[in-house]
Amino acid sequence: MSLEGLKDLFFGSDKEREDSNMAEETKGLIDPSMLVGDIITKHPLAAQFLMECGMGCIHCPASQMESLAEACAVHGIDGEEITDALNDYLLEHNA
Secondary structure (H helix, E strand, C coil): HHHHCCCCCCHHCHHHHHHHHHHHHHHHCCCCCCEEEHHHHHHHHHHHHHHHCCCCCCCCCCHHHHHHHHHHHHHHCHHHHHHHHHHHHHHCCCC
């Protein structure tokens, strides 16, 4: 077996490592179980993004006790889709 083959066997292919690195970049940003208030505190840019998605009441007292998934459900928005889009947005803006 070649050295390159051994490297892929032990460490995965370049594509697998790239996919893993991308997953690590988004890991720890936003997940649907996080409270809206905590998201906005940690990532202030998220406020504008969420308002543009139809969540105009993100600064209301309920946001302090409501998860992103719950807030999306109330507004009839797909929580996973918003989470993915928000993570992409935050990565683009280095938030």
